[in-house]
Amino acid sequence: MPFSFKKKNKRREIPKDIILRALEEVSKGAKIKSTANKYDIPRSNLQRYIKQGGVVKDNSCKFISSQIFTKDEEEKISEYLVTSFKLNHGLSKLKTRELVYEYATAIKKKIPDNWTEKKLASKDWIRGFFKRQPQLSIRTPEATSLSRATSFNKTNVGNFFENLKTVYERHRFGPESIYNIDETGLSTVQRTQKVIALRGTKQVGQVTSAERGTLVTVCCGINALGNSIPPFFIFPRVNFKTYMLNDAPVGSDGAAHPSGWMTSPNFLKYIHHFAKHAKPTPSSPVLLLLDNHESHISVPVLDFCKQSGIVLMTFPPHCSHKLQPLDLTVYGPLKTYYNTAVTDWMVSNPAKTVTIYEIPKLAAKAIPLAFKLQNIQSGFEKSGIWPLNSNIFSDEDFACSFITDRCLSEEGNVPSEQSISDQPVTEQPSTGENQSLEDRTSSNVEVIGPSQLESPSTSQISGTVNVTPDVVRPYPKAGPRKLQGMKRKKGKTRILTDTPEKRLIEMEEEERQRKNKIKELNKNRKCFKNTGQKKIPKLADEFTSKLEKNRKISSDDEIENVSVSDETVVESEDFDEDDVIVLDRNFQINNFVLVKFDTKKTVYHYVGIIEDVNQTMATVKFMRVSKLRNTFIFPDIEDVASVLLEDIKTKLPTPTTWMKRGSLKYKFDKPLWIIPNIR
Structure with a gap:
C-alpha cells in the first residue's frame, strides 16, 4: 500500500x-x-x-485520528532536533526513530506493535513527520572537529575583541592598515564537478591528473580596504628556482621545503615579501592578523616586525573558521575557481598530467576571480574586525560550545574548573516500557540546554508532569577537564609584538636552543678522537654558562645581548688537529661560505659565494664539487638562492684559483672533504 x-x-x-x-x-x-x-x-x-x-x-x-503524537508533542520533538543540530550533535534518521520510541514510551502513548518489537518508530512515521514539519530536512553535515566546536566560545572571542580594541586605540588603524594572512593548499588533482551523463548510469567518471595529488602551499594576504598581497608559493622541493614561478600572478614570490609546508625560515621570507608590498614603517605601522601556527611565531620574525612597524596579533586557537576573513569569504571561491581551471587545463591538454609547475599558472586564473573587492570586504565585516563589531556573534553561534562550556582562565592560561555540570552526562540508554514514568522523572539527571533555548525540562502543569524529549535523552555534556598530566599550554589570542609577549617567546626559544645545542654537542662528542674530545665539553659548558647568565640578567629586567661565541669547530670522524675549521660568522659580500640544507633524511652542505647580505638573509651563488679533492667550480647554469643567515654555517677562507680547460677552478687550503655530505 x-x-x-x-x-x-x-x-x-x-x-x-x-x-x-x-x-x-x-x-x-x-x-x-x-x-x-x-x-x-x-x-x-x-x-x-x-x-x-x-x-x-x-x-x-480525515487522518488526524491515526496520528500518535499531538501537534504540541511533535513540536517538542522538532525543537529537540533543531537544538541538537545547533550543538553540532545532530541526530540521524535512525537515532531520531529511537528517540521517538523512547519519548512515546515515556509519555505512555498508544503505539503500534511493530514499534514495540523493533524498539523504534517506523519509517512511515518519520516520513510523515517530515511532511508535517517542513522546516526540517536531511542534510550532509560538514566535519567539524571537537576543538573547533568547543573553542569558539564567548570567553575566547571576547578576549580577541578586547585585544583588537586595544590595538585600534593605540595605533588608530584604518582599513588600509588591517591585514590578514593565511596559508592554503593547491593540489595537482582537482575536485571533480557535476557533468551531464546518461540517466540511470551507475558510474560516471571524470579524468583527474592522478589518484593522489602533490600539494603546493600558497600564502595570501588581504586588507580591510579590499586589496591583496601577491601570493607566496612554497614548493615541495629542496631548492627553490625562479622558473617555478613562470606565469604566476604579478609580484609573486616563492620558496621551497621538502614537505611543501610553511616553516619558520620560509615564513620569515614571506614577512619580507609582505613588507615589500604593504610598505609598513615604524611611524605608519600596519596590523597583521594570523593564526597560532608554530611557524608564525619565531624570534627572527618578531624582531623584523618590531623594526619594520608590523603589529602581529593572533586569533584564538581553533576559531579561524569564524574569525578569519580569508577562510570566511575568499578561500572557498578560490578553491572553486582553481578546480575549474584545472579541469579546463586537463581538457585542453589531453594525456598530460598537472605538475606543481603548472599550479602558479592555474592560480593566476583563479586568484583575480576570488580576491574581489566585495569578497574581501565582506570577510572583514562578517568577522566583526572592520568595522569593529564585538557583538556580531549571537548566542546561537556559541551554542556548539555548550558541550563543554570550558574557557580560558586569566591566570596561567589553564582551562577553568567550573562547568555547568560537575559530572559527565552522556546520552542515556534506551528505556523500555517496564520502567515507570515516575522512575524516569525522579532520576538524578540535571538537564540544562543552551542559554538561548532555556526552558524547564519538567514542569508541573495542572498536577501532571510534562515530559520533554530532553528528559528522555539529555543533551550531551562533558565534565570538567582533568588538569593533571597536561604538559602542553593551551593557546590564546596574543599581541605578539608587545614587549612582554615577545620576551616570553624569546626566553622559550633560548631554552629550546640550549637543550638542542647540548644534545647536539653530546652526540658529536662520539665523533671525535682523543685529540678533539676536550673541546666539546668546554664548548658545552661555555654555551650553558652564557645562557644562564643571559637568563639571570633578563630576570632582573636588565636585558643585554649576550650571545654564544662565534667561534667553534666543525667536527669529523677522522681528522688531524690542524684540519679543524674555525667557524666565522662575520659575513660580507664576496665571502665564500658553507651553507646547510636540511632534508627529511640527512643534512647537505653546499659551498657558495655571497652576492648580497642583510640582517637576516643573504643571496648566495652556489658552486659544485670538482673531480679534484677540495676543488669546486661554478656550474654552467647559475644556481642562486636566498638563504637565512642561520643556515650559513661558516665563512670559508679565500681559495686559490687557476684556469683549466676553459673553466675556473677554486681550491681551498682546509680539507673540506672532512665535512659530511658536502656537495
Missing part, C-alpha cells in the same frame, strides 16, 4: 458550507434538481446527503 494515496478519478470535492446551504433550501421546499443546478452539485450527491439526514462529514481531518 503506498504511503500517500493519490486520487485517480476527477471527482471534485464540494465545500461543506455549500452542501449545507443546498440542504437548507431543500428542507424549505425547493426542488432537488433545481437546487443541485443552482449550487453546481451532482443531484445524486445531494440526494445521498438528504437520505443521511443532512449530516455532512468533514474530510479535512
